[in-house]
Amino acid sequence: MEQGEGETWGHFHPKIAEMMKNYHRKFEGAVLLDRVVEAAGTTLTKLPHLWRFMENGENTLCYRHVLGCCTYKKCKQIHIEGDEVRGDFAVKLCIVLTPGVSHVTETVEPYPKPPAKKQKTG
Ligand SMILES: [Zn+2]
Helix, strand or coil: CCCCCCHHHCCCCHHHHHHHHHHHHHHCCECCHHHHHHHCCCCHHHCCCCHHHEECCEECECHHHHHCECCCCCCCCECCCHHHCCHHHHHHHHHHHHHHHHHHHHHCCCCCCCCCCCCCCC
């Protein structure tokens, strides 16, 4: 059992954890939300949302945070607590995003990591 793995990536809901499992194995938490949404054939404004995070018809919830790890230091959207991600919202989100998540996992390469120190061979 690899307990703890993924917890820091905001796997708030078992459905989301399942959907994002392979994705996070590859991308290590960073969420390419635009790519995922595009690959899912939808738009950010059409994603399932939680009403209490709607302001004047605009979503204020950070989906990156829900799906994994929001890497935007100046993110102005709301990072909710895990126990607020539940019920219909998580299920609907998974239905909409699963094809996009799979597509990005299969076709997109993660950003290159900083080069590791070269080891002398020979
Ligand atoms: Zn965020």
